[in-house]
Amino acid sequence: xxxxxxxxxxxxxxxxxxxxxxxxxxxxxxxxxxxxxxxxxxxxxxxxxxxxxxxxxxxxxxxxxxxxxxxxxxxxxxxxxxxxxxxxxxxxxxxxxxxxxxxxxxxxxxxxx
Amino acid sequence: xxxxxxxxxxxxxxxxxxxxxxxxxxxxxxxxxxxxxxxxxxxxxxxxxxxxxxxxxxxxxxxxxxxxxxxxxxxxxxxxxxxxxxxxxxxxxxxxxxxxxxxxxxxxxxx
Numbered sequence: 148x149x150x151x152x153x154x155x156x157x158x159x160x161x162x163x164x165x166x167x168x169x170x171x172x173x174x175x176x177x178x179x180x181x182x183x184x185x186x187x188x189x190x191x192x193x194x195x196x197x198x199x200x201x202x203x204x205x206x207x208x209x210x211x212x213x214x215x216x217x218x219x220x221x222x223x224x225x226x227x228x229x230x231x232x233x234x235x236x237x238x239x240x241x242x243x244x245x246x247x248x249x250x251x252x253x254x255x256x257x258x259x260x
Numbered sequence: 261x262x263x264x265x266x267x268x269x270x271x272x273x274x275x276x277x278x279x280x281x282x283x284x285x286x287x288x289x290x291x292x293x294x295x296x297x298x299x300x301x302x303x304x305x306x307x308x309x310x311x312x313x314x315x316x317x318x319x320x321x322x323x324x325x326x327x328x329x330x331x332x333x334x335x336x337x338x339x340x341x342x343x344x345x346x347x348x349x350x351x352x353x354x355x356x357x358x359x360x361x362x363x364x365x366x367x368x369x370x371x
Contacts, residue, residue, distance in 0.1 A: 189361030
């Protein structure tokens with residue numbers, strides 16, 4: 148998947164718990180993104196970061212938080228404030244050549260029990 | 261308001277046939293129109309993309325047709341193969357930071 152790893156592949160959470168999804172890339176890309184995918188729907192942007200120690204909210208940031216302490220890593224925390232967290236979460240990174248250097252990770256499927 | 265509308269939701273094509281997936285967008289400021297291919301349980305992969313200064317782009321069996329005045333673009337898969345069976349997403353936007361994705365088309369190519 149183009150040098151992006153996400154872990155874990157499957158994650159189960161009890162209601163009221165925070166969970167953190169990992170995203171690591173070895174592509175030396177500055178820009179990283181988190182998307183949420185629900186069945187029958189397109190991808191929706193949660194957060195993105197274009198540089199270390201800086202990140203911006205996407206369209207559905209409520210109930211999520213991120214950090215970008217290292218260029219290679221962009222973890223996403225799904226907090227208990229996210230009312231409907233069960234979904235497939237995708238991380239992506241973009242290179243300097245935006246039109247050709249777009250890579251998505253393999254995804255993490257989060258299920259709230 | 262849905263910024264990008266994709267159809268059909270699902271598509272069944274015989275091997276060797278042509279698969280056609282359509283998308284329509286609202287915002288005339290959009291200037292980048294990619295298509296992504298996603299296999300079950302995997303992340304999407306960029307398949308082919310077009311800018312509005314051209315009306316068609318072809319890469320192998322995959323062609324994007326773009327109609328700026330109608331605000332529509334489509335993906336054509338020629339000589340469709342069972343290995344093409346996947347979900348296809350269109351997207352549109354001024355930049356990856358502000359992409360709007362279609363709802364996806366599940367393609368099934370029958371052998």
